[in-house]
Amino acid sequence: EKRGKMSLSHKQSVRSGSHVSSSVSVTSDRSKEGVPPGFSEKTPSDTESVRSDSHVSSSVSVTSDRSKEGVPPGFSEKTPSDTESLHYETLDSDFQINRNRKNFTDNLLGIFQDLEKKIITFLKNELDMFKKILQKEDMQYFVKDFNENRCSMKEAALDLTLYFLREMKQDEAADTLEDELFFIHQLKCSLKKKYQCVSEGIAKQGDSTLLKNIYTDLYITQGCSEQVNTEHEVRQIEVASRHHESQEIQVECKHLFEAPEQDKQIRTVLTKGVAGIGKSVSVQKFVLDWAEGKENQDISFIFPLPFREMNLKEKEKLSLMDLITQFFPETKGLNLTRRNQFKVLFILDGLDECRLPVNFRDNETWSDVSSPVSLDVLLTNLIKGNLLPSALIWITSRPAAASKIPPDCIDRLTEIRGFNDAQKEEYFRKRFTDENQAKEIIDHVKQSKSLFIMCHIPVFCWISATVLQNILEEKRNNVVKNNQADDASKTLQESNTEDTPKTLIQMYTHFLRFQIQQSRRKYDGEHTPDVSWDKDAIFSLGKLAFDQLERNNVIFYDTDLEACGIDVYKASVYSGMCTQIFKEETGITLGTMYCFVHLSIQEFIAALYAHLFLDINKKSIFVHASTKWKYKSKTIIDLLKTAVDKALESDNGHLDLFLRFLLGLSLQSNQRLLQGLLKQKNRNEKSKKEIVQYIKQKLESNLSPERSINLFYCLNELNDQTLVKDIQTHLSKGSLSSADLSPAQWSALVFVLLTSEEELEEFELQKFKKSDECLIRLSAVIKTCKRAL
Template sequence: MERKALYDSILDRSKRITWQDDCYVDLQSASCSAASRAETEDLDWIQKHQDLLQRFSTASFLEVMLAHLRKVDAVSSAEETKIRGATRLHDQVNMVTTIVTAKGAQSSDALRGFIESSDSQVAQLVINHDAMVKEHKEVLLRRCEQSRDRDSVSCPKLNVCSRTLLLVDGLSDIQQKEHDLMQVGATRGRKRNHLRQLGLTKLLEPLTRVSLPPRVSLTVGVAGIGKTTWVRHFVRQWSQGLICADVSFVLPFAVCELNSVEKVSAEKLVKLAFPHLTDPSVVLSSSCRTLLILDGLDEFRCSANFADAASCSDPKKEVSIDDLVTNIIRGNLLPDAAVWVTCRPRVASLIPGGLVDRVTEIPGFSPQDIRLFLDHHFSERDFGSKIWTHLESHKILMVMCYIPSVCWIVAETLVYIMRSETDESLPRTCTELYAHFCSMKAEAGEPRGREPVKMEQLHGSNRKLLGNLGRLAFYGLLKHKYTFSEQDLRAYGIDLLLGQGSLGTGVLVREELAICTTYRFTHLTLQEFLAATFYHISSKRAIFDLFSESTMSWPKIGFQNHFRSAFQHSQQAEDGHLDVFVRFLTGLLSPAALKPLAGLLAVGKDEGNQKAFAAGFLQGLLVGGGAVVSLRAVNLAYCLHELQHAELLRSVEEDLQLGSLAGKLTRAHCVVLGYLLHVSPECSEQTNLTGSLNYATVKCLLPQLLYCSYLRLENNHFKDDVMELLGSLLSAKDCHIQKMSLAENAIGNKGAKALSRALLVNRTLTSLNLRNNNIGSKGTRFLAEALKMNQVLVSINFQNNAIEEEGAQALAEVLHCNRKLVSLNIRKNTIGAGGAKRIAEALKTNRTLTKLILCSNQLGDRGAIALAEALAVNHTLLSLQLQSNSISNKGMTALTKALRLNRGLVSLNLRENSIGVEGAKNMAHALHENNCLQELDLTANLLHDEGVQAIAGAIKFNRGLTSLHLQWNFIKCSATKALAHALLSNGTMQLLDGPEGWDRPRRPFLLSTQMSLENAIGNEGVIFLAEALKTNASLRTLWLALHFLKNRNLEFNKILCTCDNMLFSITFLCVCSAFCLFSLQGVSASTSGAIAMAEALTTNRSLQTLE
């Protein structure tokens, strides 16, 4: 090759004669073309593999490569030194390829030859990587297409790629200890607060620029939430090259298929699941980035023992499958591979937290998602809307629909019943629902309404199959086994009965996986329901304890004994895995639930008696138990609901609605109340327990109050001891409380201290109302220390707590450092000018507080002046309320000067002060310049006509003010005239409370021109207003109450119902097109006036209400 290249070169440059060019064309064309092609191929090969060479090269491989290139003179000594001088390995490899390709074909050929002849793992990766990855992606794509689930992917707006995972700090207590449905019920399917969202594309990426990518990622979610759907979507997206391009190989394993393996090595396992990967050592090497997915760890037949598992670091060594999985997660095996584990929360809690780098949670359907899902899939004959209406009436079914798989079951079953066009009512309990579901599947595709299914058809194979499926489900449930092999099915007589369209294929899902074929029930709840049907039937004839499948037990005869036994086992199960099973078992004693299964279950004549027995038994359990209502106890109330024995449930719910629980909360009532906190519409937005609780009942209900979002505990006479309990509530990791009102209690400084400790750790509470307690300055200091650290609370109400100057100073210190607090109410706390000055100093630097309420204190002019100085520089405060603070003209002057500079304040309340004409004139000057202020309240001051006239002159030109309150200011006709003239040119004013004398109507966008006997404006004032309203189009409501039009010396009908005055009002109705409401309440209009009013209404098209 070298000699041929030299010959061609010499021939080209030295031997050719210029005028003989044509003589050499034919002779050289073949050889030159071949050399050129060879050179091009070498260069293309290097360029094609350059990225892989940089990606997979190691320091040792680079050393060997440089030695070879030096030996064949492809790299000089100086070039070698330059290469070694580069700091990063990546840069060194890049320099090698750059130098070699620049020298031409000989050097490029030398590099290519070295790589192709090398048997190192790096060289094999460089040569084969792209082809292996391409084939692997094609295989995975085919598998994904074959295993597409019926899930939300078919609803575009609920597509997995449009949703996000939730990044969580860890598992909550309820996730670690309770049944999936209990978790969903207690939290009403609400996600935890303040969680960061994480898109699937970010799953393996570091969260910050300085953090590392996670090695072990854990994704949790209840059964049926969509964990496998997420995994398949991720695999599909990666296989299509849309995400995680830096990952060379994704190896997804369904953990249930590992149950068929006893002993295996890591490399052999990869080859079993992915036979096309002929060299697993390359895939599992540290040179390329590999992701192992263990989907469904909760379905593993072995309990992963992270403490005692034998250590293994050799991927070629065969170990037991549980040791293999444990060592992979621990990082002993394949430490350079990323691992993604999905499982239900209960099992996830068994993995030591130190091994997991990132925990994410899959959110379920929100109510909006449920509605969207129904409208998309069940739009035929408006089924979606009908199902939604039914779910809203039965919250327990709505909450279950948080789980997408259960949402399918619920919706499909309800549509099946509605399509049948029978007189059957829609199911109200979960037991009824699943009974209809099984009945639907048993009919083997024969829709109701055409030809009724003969009962004897259901009495045959389907009844036997249901019994076998129930037995499989029951003993699987006891063993925490949720996936089954063909051998398991045969053992329970379910092998030849899975014919097309039979009950078996309706409730069992068959999955052909790479290693084996598995079966599972459509959802965990269906397994629990079928287990309950088996126990319901078997307990009537069993003579031994059914919970002992293969061992002898004491004789147990009769349904009632077996029923008691089931509840005993349920109450003793720490993880609550039998909770839903006993709900279904109880529900099957209701005739309404048994009716759809009449052809599948043998129904005895004594079912009614058994229902009465069960009701009495459950109510007896409600009375007993410990001092605290646990979720095990609350499950008893769920059972009463399934039994459709609802007297006690209805009684407590009515008391809750009426606020009459006080003195009635026995332990049984507390248990039922705990249940209502889960399912009652009364508790969906807020839980109002005002005037209902005491220390004992709070202690009893404490675990259930955790999951309320808005908790109202007002007027309960709580003292400091209760605050210790509530402090523990707010400190709990599971706390969901976002708003809490403790107003009108007797909380002192000790109680405040307990609350302050809780606020140091709480991460959910955003609003706290402590109005009318006895916190005092000392208690305020405790809370202030917590508020300096708390980064969640945005609103706190200290109204009427005697915090005084010392407390105000403590809160001022909070405002200096807290950057979350938005609203602070310290009304009626004996705060003087000193406290106001401290708060004002803090406001000069605080940029988060938007609402400050200082009403009914003792600020005086000095306090107002201090606040004015703050307003001159603070432009983030939006609302300042200074009602009843003895502010006179002096303080008003300072405030109005600040308003000329301030560009943030939109609401200012100065009612019930001592502001006179001078202060009003200064405000008028400020309103000429300030167009940010929207609401101004000057009620009950000393403005008189002169002051109001000044303000009226300002609002002619002001375009920001929309609400102005001027009642109780000794206003007479001249001021009213000035206001009327102002309204002629002002088009932004929406609310004007003018004269005083009575309460203004509580309506939005209100124009209130009410004037009392003391400030009668007379006929002339009415005329001025009516003239102004002819052209003003921004006002919405005119309230002409009786007192407004009453003159000291004239009868009412002489004022308004004379022709002229009524004509003004009628003219207004005809002209003004913006009015929505007109009231003549209390007005005795004459017949002619009424006729004129009627004529005006024939042309008016805007009036909506006439009183």
């Protein structure tokens, strides 16, 4: 149906934004309803312009008697009928869209000019940051800023930068930038999270605290690679306590790889130290300082690889990159060999815990970082420099295991001596916010020479602090409970001195009691002062401790626990019962490891097991070890004599401390603390005299200074000091220059001189009888003094 007629004069343009050279005239016989905005009119017969911003030079006249269906937008007409209003609304909407579209088109140039400025400014800022990262200018800040404010725009800018750098054949710059913003930063974040907190003594049950709040610097010295010490660790601590710092070259941990000589390069560092001396904590501090951007920022990657976790990969074949990826998943896709600028450090922590052969002589040569091979071949070639020769290597180990590394593979040997005397006091002051309590504990530890020497070991400081703090709290609680407020200020030295530990065995016995009491309170709600002993659990732990001590193992796995009758699925029961004594660790790699908090605790539990075994089975634990002892198995004295003999047979003294604990636990005064666990031995005094005499007989034989000194510590645990007092009398009278001493007396003299409170600034041999024997017997003393005449 024809709804109207329209006449057009000249030409008509209907595209928004076009230059129209004709005018449009619309005549309507009705009032205008819904006329699109942007149109003007005078009267219904007047001529109307289509777009206010169009240039119109001719007119288009439209005459309509009805609403025009399909009329192009931009036209106006007379008032439509009611039935035509919907069509006008559509025209109105279409007209608005076209008008907006024309505005957008007209403004497009300005829009893109602003857009260009914003994009260029953004990219310029990002490129400036990327340049500073590549120039190593405050890199930690820029990398952190990029990752914390990371968004799709920043990632797109990085993608563009990497794309065009590689198009320009600047692959090295592209790789460096990608490594810094992805692999290196992610690794640093992961290591910071892992290493920023520490739990003293335990890994799982304790309250962790920030490392920076409790860290105390350790005394580290530089040594010679050929000086590998195989003596028992406690003996080494006792000797180390006599060394003079002025005679030694001190090394700061953060400067391990800085050579004193300018022309020397240090690739491999071996750091040795006894158990609990602070090797792993030093590693933790080194890694944390790097991850936080404080030290050693010239190193691109640090990969800490604990042997205790790598043991679980013993039977696998894997490449070096596989090993890294398994321990550090955030490095997946990293190619360590794609550029030479990488400075990589591998930290192989705890060589003494390694159960691999470490066969440097027979292992094949391997240099491919991407091909799988046995873990032992992988590690020996990494240390030798066949595999990734540019990498730095830091190995930590207990002294006895340090000899596994060939001397020609080591560029620098260092030794962690633990705390010197000033650092011991600093530790206790950091540990206790109460200055009076800290001073009281320091004073008590200083009263016992053997305890103060043992405080060279940070773990022993922790044990001592735990025990003495608990004793103080218990005594003060009892005082308050008994309404003796006036006596509440009594100190460790003033009240019940016989209950305060003064020897090694007393300290460890108190430690065991307190830990079990705490666990009972925590898990069972018991608050009685008496200890409820779980004999079966302690017996199982003791068997594990003793069996592994004989094998020189300090890290145990599921098979080791099962061999001792411990259900691995209930291992947490043991760690719960003996909180802070036995611990369970789950490594980054799949698998669980177990260990005692410190070697000395393992030795103590092993000695306790020997007494329990005798109580239950009426025979010695040494029966299974050799048929030589099968007829000496029924009494306590037989057990102690056998233990003395076996300790003296040891090349490295690995049973020395075990023997001290074993002898100390035989005393009735110490057994009182273990009441309910150990049976009270009859004729205890007679047994004590017999074993004391047996030890003195051994001292008359030609023993090494190390073995004889340990026997004197054993006599000390048995409260017998007759030989020592005899020598002290001779010293005070000055009669040793002419006296003929027995081997036991020579040994006593060495012991007295080494454990003297006075430092040996100058040692005069002329005070003693001039002989070759004198020189040989006193050689251990000569080594520890500044000057000998």
